[in-house]
Amino acid sequence: MPSADMHDWTLVSTSVDWALGVGRLDVRWDGFDYELRFSGLQRFTMPREFGWGPSVSINVVRGPEDSLGKQRLQIEMQSGDVIEIIAESFELPAVLCVLRSVRSPGSQDQRKMNVPRCNSLRQSHPK
Template sequence: MHDWTLISLRFDWNEARVTLSLNNTASDTVYLVAENVARLFVPKMDEWGKSVSINEIIGPTRQSDGIEILQIEMQSGDVIEIAAASFVLPMGSN
């Protein structure tokens, strides 16, 4: 997902679902979905400068309690972290 663009992040509180809208390198809109979200951390400090592009995806990594952690490092230096029961990653995200 390097150089993909983060368009939006939506947290449906009632459904405990986070949906990220992304543009891939072909400029197609794709979605990353986290189900049964337990924790969401979305900093916007822009330590490396303003950017809407993804640098690196780390995970999802299953923890001992069964929760999966996904980290999205933005090219701004911010790291979005989602802890959820499961993730649906967009096609071609590897």
């Protein structure tokens, strides 16, 4: 089930601290840079096969959703590759929380969703 409307956002880079089990995805939207953070990392898979052709753009994000006591997030890239992260918690860019509340204030689906914490980390000026 899609949850974060990140269609056409750009995946810039990824970072994982193996020892601490934390990481982040650096993403860009509308000229601004944001971070999607995760902690309590259990699994991080990131194929880069370009089945639909090369792309750095996100197609759809599914989750975070419950998965055996953890949270699972899937990011389908416009290349056809699917990045999967299973972790204890996620922090999404604050702009996604604002977009969610504007698009569907108090909707039944939003109340049922296990919405992760939102943050305003590393929001910078347009490049």
